[in-house]
Amino acid sequence: MSVIVKNLTKIYGNQRAVDDISFTAKPGQILGFLGPNGAGKTTTMKILTCYLSQSEGTATVCGHDVAKDSLEVRRQVGYLPEHNPLYKDMYVREYLRFAASANKIGQPGKRIGELVEMTGLGREAHKQIGALSKGYRQRVGLAQAMLHDPKVLILDEPTSGLDPNQLAEIRALIKELGKEKTVIFSTHIMQEVQALCDRVIIIDRGRLVADDPIETLKRRLSGSASLLVTFDEPVDPLGLGKITGVTKVVATGARGEYRLYLSGGADARAEVFHFAVANQRILLALQSEDLSVEEVFRALTQ
Numbered sequence: 001m002s003v004i005v006k007n008l009t010k011i012y013g014n015q016r017a018v019d020d021i022s023f024t025a026k027p028g029q030i031l032g033f034l035g036p037n038g039a040g041k042t043t044t045m046k047i048l049t050c051y052l053s054q055s056e057g058t059a060t061v062c063g064h065d066v067a068k069d070s071l072e073v074r075r076q077v078g079y080l081p082e083h084n085p086l087y088k089d090m091y092v093r094e095y096l097r098f099a100a101s102a103n104k105i106g107q108p109g110k111r112i113g114e115l116v117e118m119t120g121l122g123r124e125a126h127k128q129i130g131a132l133s134k135g136y137r138q139r140v141g142l143a144q145a146m147l148h149d150p151k152v153l154i155l156d157e158p159t160s161g162l163d164p165n166q167l168a169e170i171r172a173l174i175k176e177l178g179k180e181k182t183v184i185f186s187t188h189i190m191q192e193v194q195a196l197c198d199r200v201i202i203i204d205r206g207r208l209v210a211d212d213p214i215e216t217l218k219r220r221l222s223g224s225a226s227l228l229v230t231f232d233e234p235v236d237p238l239g240l241g242k243i244t245g246v247t248k249v250v251a252t253g254a255r256g257e258y259r260l261y262l263s264g265g266a267d268a269r270a271e272v273f274h275f276a277v278a279n280q281r282i283l284l285a286l287q288s289e290d291l292s293v294e295e296v297f298r299a300l301t302q
């Protein structure tokens, strides 16, 4: 494991902003950090990157303790902070050269060239950072985080404010990086978690409420999975409600379409088919609906 967090706690005054959190992350895995506003995601990331010290508990990155060996931890970690603070009056390459010298990277020209290429900055690399769009600034932040080729990347909302094209490009980049490195990133975008993550951690009011592979997370709440069925004509909802495992029937508003809510693990498809035959209706569509990560998130944090 390259990141090991044990019983981590951060106390501000009388608030436990991070409250007894434990988790691990390993190379080749993208770990999504989810949680409502103020849940403690940024605070945890700041502790892992040595920007803040914890009140209790321990965290190690590639075997180095964040509290005792911060210099070595920072060698191993690339960090894109929330709001991506950059020097806006610097030019892109000038800024990257400055960041390289702060990281004591000798002769950084080749590395900067690679990163400009990798992050798709090429077209805008001659500009002052203040003149760049949000998406391009985000790419500069990512390039900065990767300059010293760290083993662990910690990205605090790396895709916030990007347009759909930029979003796709930055996601593809994160996915590629996640093949070798340990990537921990926070986001509010649920589709992103589904598209990118191998594992998801959900934090709510400082506490860890889930730490699962995406599929497991969905199954945890399988009690509320549903089936969307469409008949050629409206049917009697009470009849549908008698099908084994169906807990609730809701007409969706579209003619002949109903959502059947199912109790844990029930598979009502065969009975729905027999229901259609028995009622001389044509079954036009039958679609199992998985819980989205968004629904899981809301169920766990509301």
Ligand SMILES: Nc1ncnc2c1ncn2[C@@H]1O[C@H](COP(=O)(O)OP(=O)(O)OP(=O)(O)O)[C@@H](O)[C@H]1O
Pocket (backbone or CB within 6 Å): 012, 017, 035, 036, 037, 038, 039, 040, 041, 042, 043, 044, 082
């Ligand atoms: N320096 C500070 N002093 C006092 N309280 C703080 C400080 N920094 C953060 N907090 C509080 O700690 C809690 C967790 O904040 P944090 O920024 O970690 O949340 P977050 O999950 O990253 O939220 P968001 O998604 O909105 O960025 C919040 O209630 C916040 O107000």
